[in-house]
Amino acid sequence: MAATLQSQNTDTWRSLDRACAARWPGVTASTDHGLQIVHIATPHDTLRPLCLWLFKELDYRFSTLVVEEHPAYWQLTYVFMDPVDHGWVYIEMTQPLTQKSVISIGDVIHAADWHEREAEDLFGLHFEGHPKLGEFVLHEDWPEGVNPMRKQFDARQPLPEHNPVAVWQPPTIVQAPGAFAMPIGPVYSDFAEAAHFVIETTGENMLRVLPRFFYKYRGVEKLAEKKTVDEALLLAERFSGSSAFAHGWAFCRAVETLCAAEPPPRMSALRAAFAELERLRHHVATITSLCAATGLSVAQAQGAILEEELLRLTAEICGHRYLFGLLTPGGLMQDLDNGHIKRLQERVQDIRVRLEIFQTDLRYSSSFLDRIEDVGIITSDVVKAFGLVGPVARASGEQSDIRKLFRYGAYASLEFEVPVEIEGDGYARLRVLFREAVQSVSIIEQVLNDLPPTGPLSTPLTPRGGAALGCVEAPLGAAYHWLRLDDDGHIQRYRIGTPSYRNWHAFRVAVEGFSFQDFPIILSTFGLSQAESDR
Amino acid sequence: MHNWVYKGLATGIRTTTYPARPDERPGISPGRPRGTSLVQPAAEALARICPTQAITQQPTGAAVDHRRCVHCSRCRRDLGALSMDWESGFEWGALAEQTLTAGRRFKKIFGHSLHIRFVDAGACGACMSEARQLNNPYYNIHRLGFFITPTPRDADILLVAGPVTDAMRVPLLKTYEAMPKPKRVVAMGVCAVSGGIFGPSFISAGGVSDVIPVDVVIPGCPPPPLAILHGLLLAVERAKPAPLFSAAPSTSA
Numbered sequence: 001m002a003a004t005l006q007s008q009n010t011d012t013w014r015s016l017d018r019a020c021a022a023r024w025p026g027v028t029a030s031t032d033h034g035l036q037i038v039h040i041a042t043p044h045d046t047l048r049p050l051c052l053w054l055f056k057e058l059d060y061r062f063s064t065l066v067v068e069e070h071p072a073y074w075q076l077t078y079v080f081m082d083p084v085d086h087g088w089v090y091i092e093m094t095q096p097l098t099q100k101s102v103i104s105i106g107d108v109i110h111a112a113d114w115h116e117r118e119a120e121d122l123f124g125l126h127f128e129g130h131p132k133l134g135e136f137v138l139h140e141d142w143p144e145g146v147n148p149m150r151k152q153f154d155a156r157q158p159l160p161e162h163n164p165v166a167v168w169q170p171p172t173i174v175q176a177p178g179a180f181a182m183p184i185g186p187v188y189s190d191f192a193e194a195a196h197f198v199i200e201t202t203g204e205n206m207l208r209v210l211p212r213f214f215y216k217y218r219g220v221e222k223l224a225e226k227k228t229v230d231e232a233l234l235l236a237e238r239f240s241g242s243s244a245f246a247h248g249w250a251f252c253r254a255v256e257t258l259c260a261a262e263p264p265p266r267m268s269a270l271r272a273a274f275a276e277l278e279r280l281r282h283h284v285a286t287i288t289s290l291c292a293a294t295g296l297s298v299a300q301a302q303g304a305i306l307e308e309e310l311l312r313l314t315a316e317i318c319g320h321r322y323l324f325g326l327l328t329p330g331g332l333m334q335d336l337d338n339g340h341i342k343r344l345q346e347r348v349q350d351i352r353v354r355l356e357i358f359q360t361d362l363r364y365s366s367s368f369l370d371r372i373e374d375v376g377i378i379t380s381d382v383v384k385a386f387g388l389v390g391p392v393a394r395a396s397g398e399q400s401d402i403r404k405l406f407r408y409g410a411y412a413s414l415e416f417e418v419p420v421e422i423e424g425d426g427y428a429r430l431r432v433l434f435r436e437a438v439q440s441v442s443i444i445e446q447v448l449n450d451l452p453p454t455g456p457l458s459t460p461l462t463p464r465g466g467a468a469l470g471c472v473e474a475p476l477g478a479a480y481h482w483l484r485l486d487d488d489g490h491i492q493r494y495r496i497g498t499p500s501y502r503n504w505h506a507f508r509v510a511v512e513g514f515s516f517q518d519f520p521i522i523l524s525t526f527g528l529s530q531a532e533s534d535r
Numbered sequence: 536m537h538n539w540v541y542k543g544l545a546t547g548i549r550t551t552t553y554p555a556r557p558d559e560r561p562g563i564s565p566g567r568p569r570g571t572s573l574v575q576p577a578a579e580a581l582a583r584i585c586p587t588q589a590i591t592q593q594p595t596g597a598a599v600d601h602r603r604c605v606h607c608s609r610c611r612r613d614l615g616a617l618s619m620d621w622e623s624g625f626e627w628g629a630l631a632e633q634t635l636t637a638g639r640r641f642k643k644i645f646g647h648s649l650h651i652r653f654v655d656a657g658a659c660g661a662c663m664s665e666a667r668q669l670n671n672p673y674y675n676i677h678r679l680g681f682f683i684t685p686t687p688r689d690a691d692i693l694l695v696a697g698p699v700t701d702a703m704r705v706p707l708l709k710t711y712e713a714m715p716k717p718k719r720v721v722a723m724g725v726c727a728v729s730g731g732i733f734g735p736s737f738i739s740a741g742g743v744s745d746v747i748p749v750d751v752v753i754p755g756c757p758p759p760p761l762a763i764l765h766g767l768l769l770a771v772e773r774a775k776p777a778p779l780f781s782a783a784p785s786t787s788a
Contacts, residue, residue, distance in 0.1 A: 154737070157737055158737070159737060186702075186703065187654050187687075187710050188655075189684075190653070190683060190685070191666050191667040193655050193658075194655040194657070194702075194703055214702065216655070216657045216702075218736075218738060219737060219738045219739075220733075222736075234586055234607060234732050235732060238605070241661025241662065242660035242661065243660075244661065296539070298543040301546075301672050302543075304668070305671065305672055305673065308671055312560070312561065312562025313562060315562035315563070315565055319608060321562070321565060321661075321665075321759060322664075324565075324661075325608040325609070365539070529660050531658065531663075532660070
């Protein structure tokens with residue numbers, strides 16, 4: 001163990017360009033020390049071995065795949081992250097538009113599997129060697145050969161002619177006496193997001209779970225194209241309402257990186273406070289839904305009271321219950337006055353005390369613990385293979401947190417802990433949620449106690465051409481927003497890599513083998529958003 | 536075994552006084568712009584700054600189409616003093632255009648409790664979260680005779696959020712058709728009302744009324760729980776509708 005850590009430390013991204021040149025003759029690598037990025041341009045032949053080398057030997061994490069269509073060529077950027085010494089590796093491969101075939105890496109780097117399937121549906125690229133392509137983002141009835149992310153496709157034209165399937169019949173695999181398939185969704189009995197699961201079972205245990213997602217695909221990435229940065233900000237904030245501020249911030253960070261602009265210090269600090277307020281509310285909402293799923297109705301009511309109070313507090317200090325309309329590239333749209341700061345300080349202290357009481361109450365409810373302990377287990381191997389992020393990954397021993405790794409914005413000077421648990425079950429995820437919520441309160445307190453003096457609301461900036469990646473730690477984990485602007489400041493490509501997308505991929509692994517009644521509980525401990533995943 | 540029952544009793548009653556008495560506690564609603572009397576250059580500038588074309592220029596000022604407003608607050612902040620008036624309150628439920636011509640015998644048939652079926656037709660999560668708050672102690676819709684039902688066969692009201700994505704068109708239609716008559720459809724959130732910032736597009740309809748007939752609309756991005764409650768009360772004629780369009784007041788006012 002010590003030996004592998006040693007080798008990782010000497011092989012960080014800082015020396016990767018030299019290591020790369022020595023090992024791969026046809027490959028050119030250059031390092032941007034300011035932005036902490038290693039650009040590796042590779043021909044198609046070395047794409048797969050290079051990715052596998054990074055992933056398997058150097059232990060880098062796959063972050064996202066960005067496919068871009070330029071007038072004459074495809075550009076594929078495989079973004080990897082160095083989790084030890086924070087830095088990015090962009091593996092860039094270009095090929096002519098007529099060449100639609102790309103080698104697949106999804107069979108080894110499982111985290112890339114969904115990215116490849118999505119690119120196949122939306123761009124019409126074919127990933128050689130991928131075991132399962134087609135019918136992913138666009139369902140079975142979508143006309144063949146219509147790829148909405150291609151440049152010639154007009155997003156404002158009405159739906160192409162097609163006949164929706166009335167009843168979708170999944171391929172059932174489980175063959176056993178009494179085996180049957182149980183469909184769930186996309187319309188639920190309560191307030192739940194649209195998604196469909198087919199559970200194959202012989203009666204008690206879920207032998208195989210087949211999810212069918214993208215019922216909520218709204219083509220956000222396509223709708224953003226040709227828009228100005230200000231117009232697209234509405235989409236960035238509103239495609240996933242439960243983590244609006246985090247995604248808006250990631251979008252703004254991409255714009256700010258492109259323009260080499262930093263928000264004023266006070267606004268930078270307030271952004272961290274608002275992001276933590278959102279994380280706090282998000283985690284309380286997830287805990288509440290877990291109490292609902294386990295049938296603990298008084299606890300559910302207690303959690304719902306806390307959640308509603310946080311929503312009201314948010315609206316009181318910034319005008320919107322879900323923090324919409326607060327961000328602008330270069331800063332914020334409004335400041336907090338002293339009255340609001342005092343109010344926020346008082347309320348979060350009160351909420352911290354009540355959260356701790358709430359956690360103790362739940363810890364002594366044995367009927368509740370029975371439902372979440374040793375249930376829905378995610379092992380650390382699964383975390384790595386699927387590239388899981390956020391509280392789900394941190395409940396299985398993964399340390400990674402973008403706030404700690406990249407120290408963006410005000411997080412550079414804030415003291416906080418990244419809670420990690422190792423069991424990987426529902427209870428570990430619950431503990432991570434509680435501990436993170438308490439950390440969020442502590443971050444808000446630190447920010448407000450040491451707020452820089454009042455100044456401008458934002459740094460003026462003029463969007464300019466180029467591409468940049470903006471990343472933040474959203475409530476559910478790492479969010480990557482890739483933005484390419486043309487010289488007039490209009491969007492050419494907007495790619496959103498969301499934490500729910502990563503974690504839904506592994507949800508199936510967590511539920512298979514457990515019994516039927518555990519399904520809604522495991523679902524709640526993951527706390528994922530369909531809107532964030534489907535975009 | 537922890538005593539949750541005692542815990543619940545000790546918490547006391549938190550429920551809103553609405554609709555018996557008005558509720559004006561801070562943070563229950565984001566508020567929204569309303570028609571404002573302004574001089575022409577300011578009205579024109581505000582109409583230009585509105586990213587969803589909700590604000591239009593009128594002879595006496597600027598008007599707001601609530602079907603399109605997403606509370607981006609740009610008309611409130613960007614131009615300083617020359618901004619739109621912002622109203623607090625939450626009674627936003629309004630009759631859909633289709634309702635005005637429809638019959639109004641609903642209350643006579645369903646005089647008592649009402650069963651609601653919720654469908655997510657591509658909502659962003661904020662509408663969903665606000666709808667979920669209806670069941671929490673602060674709002675507690677059960678006290679008003681509203682219940683969420685697991686089956687469309689029992690449902691009287693279909694509550695829909697989201698612009699209706701291509702994949703949700705058939706599930707939404709099937710849910711609607713499975714409901715017995717008479718039934719009412721309530722579209723909540725700007726996406727469900729007009730398509731919002733997502734629709735109409737290649738993959739989304741321009742709101743629920745493109746797919747099924749809509750009776751009541753609740754504008755807002757998202758509408759706060761009390762606005763949803765107002766819309767539900769309106770659907771059973773226990774509340775008065777709000778206008779969908781807020782015109783600029785005449786200069787004499």
